[in-house]
Amino acid sequence: MLLCCCLVLVALVPTTLSVNPGVEARLTDKGLEYGRQLGIVIVQQKLKSIKIADISGEERIGHLGKVKYTLSGMQILNVGLPQSAVNLVPGTGVRLSISNAFISMHGNWRVKYLRIIKDSGSFDLSVNGLTVATTIGIMSDETGRPVVKNLNCGATVGGVDIKFHGGASWLYNLFRKSIEKGLRNALQTQICHLVDESVADLNSRLKTLSVLAKVDQYAEIEYSMVSPPVVSKSSVDLSLKGEFYNIGKHQEPPFSPAPFSLPLQTSNMLYIGLSAFTANSAAFVYNTAGALSMYITDDMIPPGSPLRLNTKTFGNFIPQIAKEFPGLMIKLLVKTVKTPVITFTPDNVTVQTTTTVTAYAIQPNATLSPLFVLNLDSSVSAQVFVSGMQLAGNVTLNKINLTLATSYVGEFQVKPLSNIFQLVVKAVVIPKLNAKLAKGYPLPTIGKMKLVNPQLKVLKDYMLIGTDVQYTN
Incomplete structure (x- = not known):
């Protein structure tokens, strides 16, 4: 009847067997x-x-x-x-x-x-x-x-x-x-x-509230209570599962949430703490679904770039490619080989990824001839922010490291290819990732609730959102 704000918290439902929550919420x-x-x-x-x-x-x-x-x-x-x-x-x-x-x-x-x-x-x-x-x-x-x-x-x-x-x-x-x-x-x-x-x-x-919030065609996030609400003299605290799952398939990741607790702050109506576990469960889900892979072709490279995805450009660094596959375009397959690792440290979010890049020459009959496979380790920094009722973000590239995994055109030095792959990551991979991140991921809410002046701070192993709320029937 009365506790609209409180029910924002208690409307995040069924009890699970998890010990530690991925998300903590507090009504002050x-x-x-x-x-x-x-x-x-x-x-x-x-x-x-x-x-x-x-x-x-x-x-x-x-x-x-x-x-x-x-x-x-x-x-x-x-x-x-x-x-x-x-x-x-x-x-x-x-x-x-x-x-x-x-x-x-x-x-x-x-x-x-x-x-x-x-x-x-x-x-x-x-x-x-x-x-x-x-x-x-x-x-x-x-x-x-x-x-x-x-x-x-x-x-x-x-x-x-x-x-x-x-x-x-x-x-x-x-x-x-x-x-x-x-x-x-x-x-x-x-x-x-x-x-x-x-x-x-x-x-x-x-009872009509869904326990799962759909994110996209790959993922949904579950906000379920992992323990009963804790009512103290000054707050109502809820421990929520806060875990991403593949739609229709609730497979647990090979890691568990670490315990964390919200700091004693009272200037806002509502505090929501989202742990690194929640973010890493999302990475696990998208990697399991095969969503962290993409083909890259020359038409995705900025038109003004002197570096093109063709055998002529690559032949400048690997002469054998120009000799065996003259005048052909190249297609790249970028694919993660293990789940990215997301780390929260004070005022910083870092994502470490390990991928392979397979280069193919596109034959006139559209068949693909493999040229080489590179291991690409990269690090990106993320900025995270609240957009409406969503948690959104964008990333910038810190560094990449290339090593040769397999070559079908003989031995060659990988380092000279660094500029090409820096361009590929910055011009293609990062923008596509940021477009996805800009759509955001649903925060735990109920009804027609709006967040008012939300402030987000990244702390060790979790991020804290402090916000006032506005609620309409």
Whole structure:
């Protein structure tokens, strides 16, 4: 009902067998206060929707005998919630309290006495000193999905003031106290029922949430709880799986997440820590899917470059190529031979890759004749940033190292080819990788949530996003 920000966290679901999380998320007191502001608006709207059933009764009044009365058509005109507070209950969830609230209502009354005499009119009702207190537990159900539960609710009505209009005032004043008592009891029951209803509505929404966020045709990322939520005096912490998988095939990588914990910071509403494990699981997935390979042809090289992918250019460094394959174009196959390794150090993200580059001469009949295979070890630095609800980035080349793996054209020196492959990596491979990284990877969110002024910092073995949030229904 209230904890929109908190539910951003608990909506990341089912429990797994992992010990350490790949992602840690924390809702702070500041985020909880924002949740209170959103929640009070929702509570106010809910209170305005209260439906009070008709109230009927009878009083024995002197010589008039039994006077039967009915209050009907009661409608809420206004609800005021001037004071409210929300506090974390360690180990349990959240405590919401509302005090000095007021409700104004309007309705109709009618009475019947001496069997045949009837009277009627309208009334205005003011409820003052209304207090509500409830504890909402944050937990998971038997499937590991998030669930919130109203653990207790108490509502009291301080004072009820009713003013009747029309009819004989001396008459309805005789049973005013009985009516006020009936309305007080009806309101107190309705308010806690409303709280139960709101929590039930919230759970039905949570159960529709997907535990997997699709990234592209190769990968999806799972944000599932690996342990129950931890509620302390100042925050709600969630440990999430934060692991990439090949779509439809959840194969675990040959490495596990290392433990890490978020620093004690409170200036933002929400903190999300993404470990190097999460990034490396993505590298494992794309490498396993064969997505980290590409063919490179001359039309992908900038037109103004003097270095071309043809046997003439390569023949300047390897004469045997020009002799055996004169006047042909060359195609390169760049392919990773093992999963890239991504390292987080303070203010720096580095990616180490080991690939092979196979060069082919393209024959007139389009068949490919292998020329050589090089081992290419490279290092790139990455800049990572938040774009909307995505984590995006771009990379720049640090260095490459070439060694000869296989030659089909005799022995040759690899070093003179360095400029060609520097060009290939910078002009073709890096731009294609950056175009992919610019599309981003989904962060853990719920509903129509926006990140406000997110700040990202790279620390040892994880990156930390501190952000405020804006949430709309």
